[in-house]
Amino acid sequence: MRRFLRPGHDPVRERLKRDLFQFNKTVEHGFPHQPSALGYSPFLHLMAIGTRSGAIKLYGAPGVEFMGLHEENNTVMQIHFIPGQCQLVTLLDDNSLHLWSLKQRSGASELLEEQRFTLRGPPGSPPSATQITVVLPHSSREVLYLGTESGSIFVVELPSFRVLEDRTITSEAVLQRVPEEYRNRRSFELIEALQEHPRNPDQILIGYSRGLIALWDLHNNRVSHHFLGNQQLENLFWQKDGRQIISCHYDGSYAQWPVSNENRQPEPLESKVPYGPFPCKAISKIYWQTTKNGLPYIIFQGGMPRASYGDRHSISVIHGSQQTAFDFTSRVIDFFVICNADATAEYDDPSAMVVLAEEELVVIDLKSAGWPAVHPPYLASLHCSAITCSHHVSNIPLKLWERVISAGSKQNSHYSNMAWPIDGGTNLAPDPPQRDLLLTGHEDGTVRFWDASGVCLRLLYKLSTVRVFLTDADPNDNMNALGEDEWPPLRKVGSFDPYSDDPRLGIQKIYLCKYSGYLTVAGTAGQVLVMELNDEESEHVVNHSEADLLQDQEGYKWKGHERLKARDEPVRFEPGFQPFVLIQCQPPAVVTSLALHSEWKLVAFGTSHGFGLFDHQQKRLVFVKCTLHPSDQLALEGPLSRVKSLKKSLRQSFRRMRRSRVSSRKRRAGGGNTTEVQEANSRFDQVALQEMELAPIQRKIEARSAEDSFTGFVRTLYFADTFLRDSTRHCPSLWAGTNGGTVYAFCLRVPPAERRMDELVRAEQAKEIQLMHRAPIVGILVLDGRGTPLPEPLEVAHDLSKSPDMQGSHQLLVVSEEQFKVFTLPKVSSKLKLKLTALEGCRVRKVTVANFGSCKTNEYSENDLAILTNLGDVQIISLPFLKLQIRYPCIRKEDVSGIASCVFTKYGQGFYLISPSEFERFSLSTKWLVEPRCVVDTSEVAGNNYLHNKSGMEKTTRKFRDSARSSGEPGEDERKSARLMEHALLNDEKVLKEIQSTLEGGRGSYGERNSRRIHVGHGLSNGGAE
């Protein structure tokens, strides 16, 4: 009955487990999915973004982030900061108001919901009477003015949300003083805008949707001025001195109105249709910012000529003779202008414009000539092109880090060098413990390198593989091309570009060797590129070879896509990673696994048909192995496209369903006709959904057979120097695992370095293991004599890891979706196993070896397997005894894309996509925890707002640069281990010199030595992450 004994309840181990493991979701990286509202506090220098799912996120200086979630999960319609407070009010689409506060607890600020409130009218009144359209937080910080659809303005007290009924401003009261004939034309108008006088808190400006603008005197409770607009009103802006107001209208016009005590019913000073004379779209928001030189900045959203540019999402900036219409690739949600925050300053002096588009955040520097964009330190659009895979590399040596940054900075030269203008709050988080890179592969054939060390995920460098191939894509990706004589003066901004020119370019697997700078990426059409890092620009021909994975298989027809055409002529590559070898698999099926051994200079790749090994030093294909089962017609014909299209159509139909549901919930749906159609659609979908639910869901119980499809699909590849043939001599080996539970092991003969170019690399099949349960193999790993996973290539050569124990007997760990099995080597006999699926009914989706350090002592650390199952649970399994340590629910099991996108780091952290544009970061370790810790201090801000901000800005930017450059001040423990390491190294001067030259490029500094701490993590599949 040993099988059913409960896993050990050893109290010592239990205590140790508490010191080692702990699950936390720490921070969301990237751009919020479906943003719906934007708010900004000029006082706190904080920006808030609300989403359709009810989340609000606050951002300040890099590292200053807060997140809150409304329980209702309703769309956030508006966000307003309370002037001079650490508070904000949100309006949801269910007409509820929520008050959030930033409260300090144990030194750090937290975002908490304090109050909620729904405005209720008198019994019997229509719902529109209390449907809130505008919220104005008064500068007195005591009340909120709520404009409604009925035209009444309700006043509620803060923070209690008590309605002050006697102060309600009804439309009747306003209309009293409006001329008779005007009143008749326009009754029952909703409030479109509310603005407080910039200098006089007793006056508020009320804009009604039909064009009437009234200036209400709060002191006397009456209208002091009114302005009779005759166009449907969209928004209002009050100039800084309070002498003029600007209104913008549905017909694409804006008007300036003087506010004077002489003329209380003025005509507009100027009314203009900036993109006329043909009919234009509405201008939905306008800013009129004054400057010292007298020329104002007029900034407005929309207003494009309806017929020819009506589909553009634009914001125009006019300053004297300069005029640019910034053209966004996705819908503009909202925008604001950052100007001189000092209320007593004479001019606005705008410095930057911040635009929240549906898919990205764009900040324009208005101070510098040409109005360049500012590179945001956070809120990166991860999904500029859809993410197809990701790969994480921990603890990057400083040398490589700097070279990547330098390659990236050349690409970013078009960005403004303005300091990040949203700089509220103070980042208290300790500097990240190490430099980490997250590499994302995209559908358009690019690989993006992100600084994943800290809270801010920042783009360092972008690599494109497109240039290697001949595509029909026009090379016109210069987003900043400025058509000189074009009207309107459109200029494309932002990087969101979801349209892939050729889906075959998509990146599927990535593997980066951090020691050598070799990078290999593989894509959808069977292409494998090997690259090296070059600091100089280069023009060369990429060596091109073909790997026929079907060899002697006959009589098949590949019905999938064609392979990509490679360029034969020399190609110019910018500084950075430059491809020098291209291998194309035949048939050009998607590459499903990839491994690189930078020391042996070998790259292995696998598809659904087989796998191959390529010597990138001699540029020669060593061997290919077909893994295909002859009955697997689907794989032969190139089925992936078919499977994918089914998945796609399913996804689309679900999307349609969701969309119709969302739209029917929308507050102000467009024309009646479309609403009806949508409702009919959603009814239909619901019926379909019910029918789907009624049909009994059945599952077939059948053993897997060798005839199943895709058994030959190569899931994992792994290089190891181990005892494959006999127990006395170890040799390089390549291991491959398939979807059908087969493991192939090849003995490799790699010539010694001095004869590396003269002799051929040879491979011989040594073993083939068929797992009886036939589950797909997701990981292969060799454990050395001490039960420790073999180090990565070059890790030992750089003295960053203990050399593996080659004395004791090695063990082979094979991880299938269902089981973990340890075999002896060289004679493969089963030693130990953990049958996960048979016991729990879950399957392994991702697996990595991770190193866990104890939070109590620096001496103890251990290697364990971190796995993610198809139920979205994260589990930790001990090595080498395969005992389940701990299990945490992490991702919803329905979130298939989240589970598929998960990538573990080597120190027990992980990332997964919570939306196409956001990575959730989680940590399993007690020791490594990257999470925002920041403080927003009102008293400090209030004391000397302007001065503080200036110094704060300097401080944070300096800090930010520091953290980007090195890991900064090392902690006590790090110092200690660094000293230890130093001591060990000093014994061998030669080794020391070598390390310094390779790692630091001859310049020793403190930071790098930190990076030499425990380096024991290992990727299980030694190849790319999925």
Add this chain to the structure above:
Amino acid sequence: MNRSFNKSQTLRYFDCSAVEVKSKFGAEFRRFSLDRYKPGKFEDFYKLILHIHHISSMEVMIGYADVHGDLLPINNDDNFLKAVSSANPLLRVFIQRQDEVDYSNFGTNTLTRKKKALVTLRNDKIRRRPHINISMPHDFRPVSSIIDVDILPETHRRVRLYRHGCEKPLGFYIRDGTSMRITPHGLDKVPGIFISRMVPGGLAESTGLLAVNDEVLEVNGIEVAGKTLDQVTDMMIANSHNLIITVKPANQRNNYIRSSRMSGSSGQSTDSTASHHSLPSSHVLQNFHPDEMESDDEADIVIEGGLDQQHVPRSHSLPSGSLSRINGSSLSHRLQRDLVLSSDSGRESNGNIHKILSSLKTDPRHSLVIPRGGIEEDGTVITL
């Protein structure tokens, strides 16, 4: 040499309806053929065998090697017909003297070690008694059994399905549903997993122990309560080589009545009056021994390839192509070779053949045969 012989066999098999029979008695071979579709009666076949081998005065037992390499008896028309029709392509017949027959070699080699001991005990008795010409229970490979009758509540049934050595698909579907439970608060609806469909001709249906709408309570000793349909599916498939499911049959009329003095009940039966209204501790599977499971289940196949090229015929060094095909040919190749070897070395005991046969593992999906548990125990691996 052997290989070319093998090939011609295969060709002939496709050409005509004749079944090549290779009959062995001691170290002597006889070859003849039978019509695949009209093999005739067992009686005639028996006479033919005696005649061909010139042993007409002897009482013999006839056996044959089936597709899985198991030695099965031929003693009536039905199994004779089966033997001929399943010959693929060669029908190998083994003749033993009636008084030398070692029954323990018959039947499946998936039988457990424990049972073996039991069988030998019984054999002593059988040996003394005159042989009756009906098939013994151990002449058959078990495909299913009801287990743990003595510890389960009467309303429950624990069924073991043996996938090994059976070509039939498991053949059933499961679905979500609700079941009524008696709780302290009265009747309560709880989600449950039910058998929704049986595949006609599948293992599940042919056993007659499972039926549509039976509620699945446990899979290999693990309760399914709280698990999703997909989880239970994965558990069942992961255990498909040796699936033990505890069900609450929808039809409760065929339940085993414990108080009756049925001879089939296990001697260790516990007191049935003990209240078994709920399942006993879910991790108790009395007649299911972990060791047994360990050995039954995964004997992963390891092929050492390309190490000793000089000993390995070219065609067997695993070129690209079907694994099962390679294994299949290697099986027949090896079988052939071993048989030839044993015949070359003169008359040996019949045990030799059985040793070969039983040393070959049965699995229809691979037909590569290796000793059961052999990898763990003595490291015997097949070198091609």
